[in-house]
Amino acid sequence: MWGVPRSELLGRQTQATTEYFYDEDGLLVRSETTWEPRWLPEDVSWAQAWRRWVAGKCPGCGLQLADTTAMRDGEPVHSYHVPDPARCYGCDELLKDDKERAKKPTVRPEALLRHVEQVT
Template structure:
């Protein structure tokens, strides 16, 4: 569901479903085409909507401050002191960009890039 959310497409489409399309042609007595009516299945099935609503409920039930864990667990009084934060890893590429920004005064009109040299 995370991928479907990122691309804003129905889950069923991500799984390979393409809506069916049927065209019915109507002819008059002289066998001339009078009209063509095309009927297409909906892009979002009821099942897709159910998945999307469940995903929204799941997202709403998680901590919005960064950890993303279920609030039902993280806010329960029995869990006070039950969590330990891991040491954050350092991105050495970002560290090089940060150092370069400090060295040039961090002007807003420069675009900083980084490359690996060894």
């Protein structure tokens, strides 16, 4: 699930230490390279906190359930407001195009790759 640790996203580069082993004549026999762990304890803590935050979201509104379900003295602790929706005119054009395409026979319309281009 996790590809890159947080510390790497912030620029940390993992460090390597190489130890060389020589025989009694001074010839190199082998070397061992040890890398520091890619995931630091702090990275694991951030990942766990993020998973808890995602798990605590309401599937409906996306806010944290700990806040939206909090009660004090039988009353909700917080109040909420739903502002007027904004319209995405790009999506609006896609929906208009859907209606036009529904009037014409199209073979496998779900295979069409569509995008929206801004004209002005």
